[in-house]
Amino acid sequence: MESKSSTTGNRDNPNRNLHGSKTMMASHFLRALFRIQQTSTSSSSAGRSRRIRRAAYASMAYSAGTRRAWSRALLRKLRSRARLRFPRRLSRAATPQRRDMDQAQVLRKLVPGGPSMDDCKLLEETADYIRFLTTQVRLMQTVMDSVSS
Amino acid sequence: MDMNERDECSSEKNEHHLTYSNAGFSSGWQFRNPSVGIVPGDQRGSMEDSFNPSLWKLCESDMPAIAKPVPATSRFDDGWTPSDSSSRGGTFLPSGPPILTPTLSHFPADSAFIKRAARFSCFSAASLGSMAAPFGASHLAGAQIHNIDINMAKDASLHDVEPGEATVPSGVGGGHENADSSSKDLAAKKRRRSSEELEAEQGDPQMAAEAKTESVDTDHKAEQSSSTAKPNGKHDKDASEAPKEDYIHVRARRGQATNSHSLAERVRREKISQRMKLLQELVPGCSKVTGKAVMLDEIINYVQSLQQQVEFLSMKLAAVNPRLDFNIESLLSKDFLQSHGGTSSAIGFSPDAVHPQMHVSQQGLVQAEISGNLNHPNAFRRAVNSMPNAWDEQLQNVMQMAAFSSNSQQPRTQ
Numbered sequence: 001m002e003s004k005s006s007t008t009g010n011r012d013n014p015n016r017n018l019h020g021s022k023t024m025m026a027s028h029f030l031r032a033l034f035r036i037q038q039t040s041t042s043s044s045s046a047g048r049s050r051r052i053r054r055a056a057y058a059s060m061a062y063s064a065g066t067r068r069a070w071s072r073a074l075l076r077k078l079r080s081r082a083r084l085r086f087p088r089r090l091s092r093a094a095t096p097q098r099r100d101m102d103q104a105q106v107l108r109k110l111v112p113g114g115p116s117m118d119d120c121k122l123l124e125e126t127a128d129y130i131r132f133l134t135t136q137v138r139l140m141q142t143v144m145d146s147v148s149s
Numbered sequence: 150m151d152m153n154e155r156d157e158c159s160s161e162k163n164e165h166h167l168t169y170s171n172a173g174f175s176s177g178w179q180f181r182n183p184s185v186g187i188v189p190g191d192q193r194g195s196m197e198d199s200f201n202p203s204l205w206k207l208c209e210s211d212m213p214a215i216a217k218p219v220p221a222t223s224r225f226d227d228g229w230t231p232s233d234s235s236s237r238g239g240t241f242l243p244s245g246p247p248i249l250t251p252t253l254s255h256f257p258a259d260s261a262f263i264k265r266a267a268r269f270s271c272f273s274a275a276s277l278g279s280m281a282a283p284f285g286a287s288h289l290a291g292a293q294i295h296n297i298d299i300n301m302a303k304d305a306s307l308h309d310v311e312p313g314e315a316t317v318p319s320g321v322g323g324g325h326e327n328a329d330s331s332s333k334d335l336a337a338k339k340r341r342r343s344s345e346e347l348e349a350e351q352g353d354p355q356m357a358a359e360a361k362t363e364s365v366d367t368d369h370k371a372e373q374s375s376s377t378a379k380p381n382g383k384h385d386k387d388a389s390e391a392p393k394e395d396y397i398h399v400r401a402r403r404g405q406a407t408n409s410h411s412l413a414e415r416v417r418r419e420k421i422s423q424r425m426k427l428l429q430e431l432v433p434g435c436s437k438v439t440g441k442a443v444m445l446d447e448i449i450n451y452v453q454s455l456q457q458q459v460e461f462l463s464m465k466l467a468a469v470n471p472r473l474d475f476n477i478e479s480l481l482s483k484d485f486l487q488s489h490g491g492t493s494s495a496i497g498f499s500p501d502a503v504h505p506q507m508h509v510s511q512q513g514l515v516q517a518e519i520s521g522n523l524n525h526p527n528a529f530r531r532a533v534n535s536m537p538n539a540w541d542e543q544l545q546n547v548m549q550m551a552a553f554s555s556n557s558q559q560p561r562t563q
Contacts, residue, residue: 133452
């Protein structure tokens with residue numbers, strides 16, 4: 001798994017993998033969106049947004065499959081029905097002290113499944129996670145645009 | 150992480166600390182490794198960074214103050230190292246020998262241990278030439294043991310010894326550990342092998358094998374040295390000679406071990422730099438950023454910003470959700486999925502899906518959805534009819550089947 005994308009086919013392999021996953025991500029997410037729309041018209045916007053967020057991560061994880069450690073960890077988290085909490089407070093990034101030592105630690109907190117990875121794997125998983133995250137964000141933006149237009 | 154401090158402060162002289170920590174600082178990243186036993190080098194590196202300033206102060210301040218007993222109740226890490234450094238400081242206590250005989254009694258008459266003691270006599274700066282050997286051996290042995298027996302060392306420090314024998318607690322503790330180590334030689338060897346095997350997995354198998362053979366060759370002379378050299382060598386990535394100086398009092402033949410270890414470590418660095426390049430391409434605006442720390446900061450910021458965007462968009466989608474209908478499908482198929490090239494469409498029921506995993510899970514998803522709550526047949530038909538593209542035929546099929554099945558079901562109230 002680690003040697004595949006690290007050699008020559010840097011751009012090719014991951015993109016090819018990602019492309020197939022994109023359709024899956026889109027379909028999963030759209031269906032989830034639809035479901036959420038149906039079932040929670042009466043609930044609050046916050047609850048719905050939480051569900052949508054969960055659906056976003058779920059579609060990311062499903063499209064990534066079980067190939068990746070982060071997607072496995074994410075799937076585990078989703079299946080356990082735990083509150084999907086992600087550290088997104090700016091305060092954590094706003095402390096630029098303790099740079100060198102905590103960088104890996106901070107990254108481990110961000111990437112799902114992070115705490116149980118060594119540095120090499122952490123970087124690899126981060127790269128993959130970033131790819132899927134960007135795809136998901138773009139997907140959501142497209143949905144947003146198409147809905148609001 | 151007592152072993153880390155023992156590693157660092159087991160040098161005899163103070164400048165070893167300086168060179169050692171210098172090398173550590175110059176090595177760039179110091180990731181902390183969560184898994185304790187697997188990649189000891191990184192762990193030590195990070196620990197070294199964190200503890201080095203305090204270690205400097207402690208070691209330097211305690212150099213003259215050997216008579217200070219080891220503070221048993223204080224933070225054990227800090228308490229340990231000064232005693233180590235003081236014991237290492239070349240000012241061995243003249244009262245050492247009479248004290249050491251009881252400590253020696255702890256040691257099993259291990260042949261390997263005796264060999265080690267003979268080797269370590271090379272650093273007999275003080276009168277305790279051969280007597281000091283157990284210190285070195287014990288400390289290094291203790292250093293290499295991952296599950297450090299803090300309790301044992303604590304007991305050692307709590308021993309009722311005179312202030313003049315401040316080194317004894319460390320010695321005794323080290324002695325205990327050495328007893329354990331000599332009895333756990335196999336375990337230590339296995340640990341070293343396993344970490345080397347891990348190197349083999351990650352890096353060049355040849356190099357790891359070399360490291361293994363090297364350590365086997367230098368086994369009896371530097372059994373602990375190679376294992377402790379390796380983690381130290383691992384985070385002294387650039388300066389392989391600095392750790393050599395660090396341990397010069399212990400082992401004479403460090404050059405070989407360091408070379409193989411630094412080679413293996415260099416392979417790891419190569420891998421990490423490769424991955425950093427990958428990440429550089431992914432994170433926008435990072436092509437000109439050089440330096441791992443800055444790069445990592447950028448990466449962290451980017452991931453955080455992406456996650457924030459997900460949250461933000463989900464909030465917005467929740468707000469506009471009621472207007473959601475399946476025109477989205479068509480628009481999406483045009484904008485989103487198309488912008489990344491044509492697809493061979495692994496969506497839907499195509500049995501010749503490119504990715505088998507996706508195929509299976511997609512089918513599962515689709516079936517789940519269809520048996521679930523797909524509604525709005527009109528929307529479906531609209532979406533289906535508005536899809537112009539080639540791959541969308543399959544999507545159309547999906548939607549049609551969804552529409553049919555949802556037609557047959559009782560639509561839920563909106």
